[in-house]
Amino acid sequence: MFGQIxxxxxxxxxxxxxxxxxxxxxxxxxxxxxxxxxxxxETAITEQNKVLKQQKEDFTAILESNKKLNVLxxxxxxxxxxxxxxxxxxxxxxxxxxxxxxxxxxxxxxxGGVNAARCIELASGAEHTDAELKATLKSEINPECPALAxxxxxPYQ
Amino acid sequence: MYHINKIFALALIVLLTGCSIGGEKxxxxxxxxxxxxxxxxxxPTALQLEExxxxxxxxxNAQEVFxxxxxxxxxPVLFGVTDKDYQVLSRNFAxxxxxxxxxxxxxxxxxxxxxxEDKE
Numbered sequence: 001m002f003g004q005i006x007x008x009x010x011x012x013x014x015x016x017x018x019x020x021x022x023x024x025x026x027x028x029x030x031x032x033x034x035x036x037x038x039x040x041x042e043t044a045i046t047e048q049n050k051v052l053k054q055q056k057e058d059f060t061a062i063l064e065s066n067k068k069l070n071v072l073x074x075x076x077x078x079x080x081x082x083x084x085x086x087x088x089x090x091x092x093x094x095x096x097x098x099x100x101x102x103x104x105x106x107x108x109x110x111x112g113g114v115n116a117a118r119c120i121e122l123a124s125g126a127e128h129t130d131a132e133l134k135a136t137l138k139s140e141i142n143p144e145c146p147a148l149a150x151x152x153x154x155p156y157q
Numbered sequence: 158m159y160h161i162n163k164i165f166a167l168a169l170i171v172l173l174t175g176c177s178i179g180g181e182k183x184x185x186x187x188x189x190x191x192x193x194x195x196x197x198x199x200x201p202t203a204l205q206l207e208e209x210x211x212x213x214x215x216x217x218n219a220q221e222v223f224x225x226x227x228x229x230x231x232x233p234v235l236f237g238v239t240d241k242d243y244q245v246l247s248r249n250f251a252x253x254x255x256x257x258x259x260x261x262x263x264x265x266x267x268x269x270x271x272x273x274e275d276k277e
Contacts, residue, residue, distance in 0.1 A: 036186075065266045072258070102215055120257065124204040127203070
């Protein structure tokens with residue numbers, strides 16, 4: 001009788017230990033899954049923060065670039081207006097001027113041609129010369145494209 | 158019999174907990190970001206234009222101009238534009254130059270945005 005009770009207690013003990021062991025194993029497995037999930041979440045948050053930071057930087061860069069291009073387009077308009085003004089200022093007629101002062105106009109036209117060619121070179125990416133960079137006076141600038149050729153030049157008001 | 162049971166119980170405990178000795182292995186997740194290769198074209202070479210000479214010819218100086226050309230060994234022929242067409246030509250060239258500048262600028266901006274120097 002006593003032997004049977006011992007047997008039952010032993011079986012119960014073994015079953016209890018086995019159950020506890022399995023439960024611990026399940027807990028450890030759950031813990032591992034939760035840790036992996038947490039790690040994934042933390043990684044996702046870091047990634048999201050990185051993406052948000054990059055988006056902010058990109059947005060600023062796009063705004064800056066748009067601003068620069070708008071300034072450039074406005075400069076183009078002004079350059080074309082200035083060119084028209086040079087031909088038509090005070091009812092100027094360069095045809096008549098060329099008849100009256102052929103030599104002088106020829107020199108002006110040729111100088112203008114050289115300046116315009118230099119503007120095209122600069123627009124295509126040529127390096128500025130020191131003289132072009134330092135020019136601040138009206139007499140020193142390239143009047144065909146001052147904004148492009150002479151970045152230090154501030155037009156007189 | 159009692160000792161056998163004890164040994165059996167102990168063996169069972171070791172067997173059941175053996176897998177977790179030393180703690181569970183940590184899961185390591187690697188994410189390696191491989192950026193797209195840069196196109197990295199160099200900027201277009203700047204133009205180097207040749208100089209050309211404009212000659213103004215009027216009804217009064219025409220003979221003199223042609224005589225000078227002949228004396229210099231140049232064919233006495235000129236390709237002409239009127240004063241109005243000269244203005245048109247100037248405007249056209251100014252527009253071509255602006256378009257060139259705009260395109261070059263756009264290229265620089267795209268390069269700066271998509272292929273910045275410091276980013277790898």
